[in-house]
Amino acid sequence: MKKPGFIERHHLWTAAQTELSEQIKTIVKEQNLLLIRTAWEDQHGIVRSKSLLPQAFLSALENGMQISTGTYLFDSGGALVFNPFVAGGSLEMPEMTGAPNLLAVPDPHTFRILPWAKRTGFILCDQYFQNGQAMPFSSRGILRRSLAELHQRGLEHIVGLEVEWYLAKLEDPMLAIAHVGFPGNPGEPPKVSAVEHSFQYLLESHNPAIHDLLGILAENLVEMALPLRSVENEGGIGQFEFTFEPIPALQAADTMMMFRMATKQICRQQGYLASFMCRPGLKGSSSNGWHLHQSLVDVATDENAFMSADSTTLMSDLGKHFVAGILKHANAASVFTTPTINGYKRFRPNSLAPDRAGWGLENRGAMIRVQGGFGDPSTHIENRVGEPAANPYLYMASQLISGLDGVDCRLDPGSPTEEPYTTENPTLPKSLIEAIAHLKQSELFPEKMGQQFINYIIKIKESEINRFLAAVADQAPEDYLKQVTDWEQREYFELF
Numbered sequence: 001m002k003k004p005g006f007i008e009r010h011h012l013w014t015a016a017q018t019e020l021s022e023q024i025k026t027i028v029k030e031q032n033l034l035l036i037r038t039a040w041e042d043q044h045g046i047v048r049s050k051s052l053l054p055q056a057f058l059s060a061l062e063n064g065m066q067i068s069t070g071t072y073l074f075d076s077g078g079a080l081v082f083n084p085f086v087a088g089g090s091l092e093m094p095e096m097t098g099a100p101n102l103l104a105v106p107d108p109h110t111f112r113i114l115p116w117a118k119r120t121g122f123i124l125c126d127q128y129f130q131n132g133q134a135m136p137f138s139s140r141g142i143l144r145r146s147l148a149e150l151h152q153r154g155l156e157h158i159v160g161l162e163v164e165w166y167l168a169k170l171e172d173p174m175l176a177i178a179h180v181g182f183p184g185n186p187g188e189p190p191k192v193s194a195v196e197h198s199f200q201y202l203l204e205s206h207n208p209a210i211h212d213l214l215g216i217l218a219e220n221l222v223e224m225a226l227p228l229r230s231v232e233n234e235g236g237i238g239q240f241e242f243t244f245e246p247i248p249a250l251q252a253a254d255t256m257m258m259f260r261m262a263t264k265q266i267c268r269q270q271g272y273l274a275s276f277m278c279r280p281g282l283k284g285s286s287s288n289g290w291h292l293h294q295s296l297v298d299v300a301t302d303e304n305a306f307m308s309a310d311s312t313t314l315m316s317d318l319g320k321h322f323v324a325g326i327l328k329h330a331n332a333a334s335v336f337t338t339p340t341i342n343g344y345k346r347f348r349p350n351s352l353a354p355d356r357a358g359w360g361l362e363n364r365g366a367m368i369r370v371q372g373g374f375g376d377p378s379t380h381i382e383n384r385v386g387e388p389a390a391n392p393y394l395y396m397a398s399q400l401i402s403g404l405d406g407v408d409c410r411l412d413p414g415s416p417t418e419e420p421y422t423t424e425n426p427t428l429p430k431s432l433i434e435a436i437a438h439l440k441q442s443e444l445f446p447e448k449m450g451q452q453f454i455n456y457i458i459k460i461k462e463s464e465i466n467r468f469l470a471a472v473a474d475q476a477p478e479d480y481l482k483q484v485t486d487w488e489q490r491e492y493f494e495l496f
Contacts, residue, residue, distance in 0.1 A: 325406020
């Protein structure tokens with residue numbers, strides 16, 4: 001009798017996942033796949049992967065795939081933050097001593113064939129220690145735990161993605177040895193040119209210049225079964241917005257991971273560069289936002305739990321409490337919604353981005369924009385605070401954690417505002433430094449995400465901050481906190 005593998009032994013899959021894994025084995029054989037990119041998210045929300053040949057991948061569907069803990073040790077610029085060769089790996093975790101291997105367990109729900117890569121499959125994984133315990137720094141795992149708490153309440157988190165990003169023509173990838181970087185010091189950013197001549201919001205006549213590429217992107221995303229809804233030219237030169245249909249939160253977070261990965265790879269194949277950096281250091285660029293559309297659905301009735309029971313009330317009590325929780329914890333949650341130094345340069349008055357924690361009905365200047373309302377079955381909230389470089393799992397988990405605290409404490413969000421930039425609502429952090437200070441004072445996020453993880457993410461972000469401050473030591477804070485610096489362009493432009 002065949003001995004059970006790691007996945008079966010530790011009961012890591014549902015019956016549905018087990019059934020799907022058998023279908024995947026058939027697809028791998030019938031499609032004659034050569035490589036399967038077996039992937040996982042890192043703390044920054046960036047896809048890391050190993051490419052397995054079919055036989056090794058089939059083994060991973062039973063026993064997981066051995067991966068190093070190494071990807072958890074670095075900040076966004078590749079600087080080593082933790083020394084794994086001391087007791088506890090500098091993390092006070094015996095499991096991290098000596099940079100041991102983890103087991104990356106594929107999630108069959110995420111398997112795709114990559115249309116732009118010949119004979120290549122792709123699948124996302126969850127991370128476990130060798131003893132079958134979940135890796136506490138896995139952001140996908142953190143979202144799973146938040147959703148499990150929500151499901152115990154009989155609710156499901158439904159999320160729609162609205163993502164802005166920049167497209168530029170790649171002129172010089174800057175790969176000469178003199179231009180490449182080293183850990184903690186990324187190389188020269190690629191040189192690019194614009195794909196359109198000037199800013200004209202939603203201009204139809206610009207479409208011929210970029211239609212073919214956008215068509216290639218749309219075709220590939222649809223072929224990957226990602227729920228693409230719309231494509232439009234946005235407010236900057238070469239800026240675009242892609243939106244996706246509302247779907248359950250974990251599926252939405254996985255979609256964001258695959259969307260960013262696919263867009264960057266396909267554009268690069270075509271001689272372009274796609275960047276999800278919040279505010280690129282390019283002439284004519286405005287900030288990229290990632291607006292998160294959210295509602296809660298009653299699992300038993302399939303009804304929208306944010307919808308009011310009558311046409312005279314904006315939202316249900318649960319919906320208003322949920323909004324109040326997000327507003328209350330907005331500053332601490334900024335580490336998850338806006339995790340880069342660059343992202344805080346988006347929070348400007350009268351900029352279509354929020355600068356304080358308030359809410360309003362159909363108001364694009366408010367942090368929380370209510371859409372629908374007054375008995376409308378489509379009632380939902382749009383959080384406009386996020387940047388497209390955010391880790392999608394942590395962004396969504398921070399919303400659930402904050403919102404449910406508002407529900408449990410029956411918090412009141414106050415009255416919706418019509419003047420979001422002049423109200424007395426608390427201002428959002430003006431820098432990642434301020435956001436980290438708020439997270440250090442939070443009791444909620446350590447309770448829900450784990451104190452180990454909060455300590456970990458703070459150290460990761462402080463490494464990023466310290467490298468930034470060293471690079472701008474000769475500049476005044478009023479300059480480097482407002483203008484996009486060369487350091488940011490090196491750090492984020494190509495990576496995100």
